[in-house]
Amino acid sequence: MTCHNCQSACKRFGRHRNGLQRFRCRQCKKTFTEEHEKPLDEMRLPVNRAVNVLQLLLEGMSVRSVERVTGIHRDTILRLLTLAGERCQRLMHERIKEIEVRDVQADEIWGYVYKKEGHKWEHEKTVQQIGDCWCYAAIERETKLILAYHIGKRDVPSTDKFIYKLALATGQGRYQLTTDGWKAYVRAVQIYLGSRVHFAQLVKVYGASREGEQRCSPAEVVDAVPSIVSGNPDRDRICTSHVERQNLSIRMGMRRMTRLTNGFSKKWENLEAAYALWFAYYNFCRRHQTLRVTPAMEQGLTDNVWTVGELVGI
Structure with missing residues (x-):
């Protein structure tokens, strides 16, 4: 030496x-x-405790709940979340590309960072990383694999970025794509996917709110009307139920996405890290109850169930 x-x-x-x-x-x-080797870069947290923290976060516990249970300071937990999120983001980018698929469903889920859009002060209205935040996600109907996701606003630029990511994640074979009635999808799909997809939208019709009623969730859906946009999609498979069930899993597994709590994200980067960790965990670590294997195994990307430690490279 x-x-x-x-x-x-x-x-x-x-x-x-x-x-x-x-x-x-x-x-x-x-x-x-x-x-x-430094499995957690400059963090001195023991590997077994780091894995325990991530597992608790993935089971719907808030940062402060994990702090109380493990005795690990919340700042350390958030640094670990950021590190794990960066690694999971790279993993998704490297592993999920040119996947041959048959039936894809896409949807958006609403959340917010720091405060809701309607509560922003005048000087905060131009700050993009405060207020409403939408996560676009695409899932393969048969394998349940999360193909692509994007965190942004519910606008045309974010929709374009999401569909572009979906185009990179899927192979050149034709497949059926179903989304909700968000109009920005029509242009984005035409530009980035074109003739590669049989594209349909499931347009939901919402009922009127009762007089004096205040809601913290969308109004009641009274009908869902299928609309063929391009190609020749199978009408019997025009459906968004599977991706909407994924939205429920997100709200159950990520405390920062649970409605009517104060566990919402205070920082945009932390929400991005939490989403990256969740989607990678869902693809590679969590056995799907219907499939009996993970979505990545069903798709043929791996032959075993990954541990959380393997997922984040520790």
Whole structure:
């Protein structure tokens, strides 16, 4: 072992409190530990405790609930979430591409960061990372694989980015695509998917709210009208039930997306990390009750159920 400072020979100098061998330079007297892997980069959190924290977050617990249960400070939990989210985002980008699919459903789920859009002050109205936040997601109907997602506003630019991601995630074979009635999909699908899809929309018809009624959720759906946009989709398969069931799983598994709580996201980056972790976990770690395997296994991307540690590379 040579010194990192002066390249002189070193001798053993006891052990670090975490068990690593320490060395001391004979020339400059500097001390250092042996080279070792850092599974959590610069975080000193033990791997088993880090995995436990992530599992609790994925089971619907809030950050402060996890803090109370594990004794780990909330700032450490959020740093871990950010790190895991970055790794899961890379994993989804590398593994989910050019997937051959037959039937895809896409939808959006509403949430908000820091405060609701209607509660923003005048000087906050131009701040994009405060207020309403929409997550676009696409799921393969048969394998339940999350193919693509995008976090943004419910507008044309965000819709375009989402459909572009879906185009990269799916192969060149033709497949059926069903979305809700959001008008921005029509243009985006025409530009980025074109003749690759048989495209249909399921347009929901909402009932009028009762007089004096105040709601924190959408109005009652009284009808759903299928509308063929392009190609020749199978009318019997024009459906968004599976992706809407995924929306329910999100609200059950992510505390920051549960309605009528104060567990909502206070920072846009944390919400992005939480979504990346959730979708990667859903694809590779969580057995689907109908499939009896994970969506990634059903799609043929892997042959075993991943652990949370394997998912985030620790």
